[in-house]
Amino acid sequence: MTTADDPQQYIDEMARKRGYVLDYHKVMARHDFAVLQAANGLVGAAYLDQRALDRKTKELIFIVSLTVMRASKGHIQSHIRVALDLGITPQEILEAIEISLPEAGVVAFQTGFEAWREVVGADGLEPAVEAFQGGSGAA
Known part of the structure; x- marks a missing residue:
């Protein structure tokens, strides 16, 4: 996942990598970007990253x-x-x-x-x- 500091770029990258974004992702990007990034890091490791x-x-x-x-x-x-x-x-x-x-x-x-x-x-x-x-x- 990108390390973009821009919430819009981050959401765009989430959509590209996941194939979807949920409503809570969109709201968190605007209101608590740091927590979204932390939560998304866990999802990346467990779900998105090829293992x-x-x-x-x-x-x-x-x-x-x-x-x-x-x-x-x-x-x-x-x-x-x-x-x-x-x-x-x-x-x-x-x-x-x-x-x-x-x-x-x-x-x-x-x-x-x-x-x-x-x-x-x-x-x-x-x-x-x-x-x-x-x-x-x-x-």
């Missing part, structure tokens, strides 16, 4: 960890978009999100799933009208 894991693997891990932590849908979506840009398929991303089910539960999964659904434009099947008629309603 043993490639960027695709890290992106999938990030999507799952954000899902498990119940991050905002927009935050999860920013990483889904980066994953797609890296060549990760929608199915691979969905399978990664599904890993959250056994450990974090349905509620956490649904947040990640909804983020994925919106980004990739996935739709579902509607039950036939007959499915609602004449049944006992019990599963």
Whole structure:
């Protein structure tokens, strides 16, 4: 990451390197640039810098960890978009999100799933009208 002293240049470089910037990055650049730089240094070391894991693997891990932590849908979506840009398929991303089910539960999964659904434009099947008629309603 650049060591630019200019907050605008720093945000521009973040966008180039990450493929996204979050709203809090933009506000911190203006109001507490030093803390943004410190926090971004940690992100660079753990996530952006090339080490043993490639960027695709890290992106999938990030999507799952954000899902498990119940991050905002927009935050999860920013990483889904980066994953797609890296060549990760929608199915691979969905399978990664599904890993959250056994450990974090349905509620956490649904947040990640909804983020994925919106980004990739996935739709579902509607039950036939007959499915609602004449049944006992019990599963």
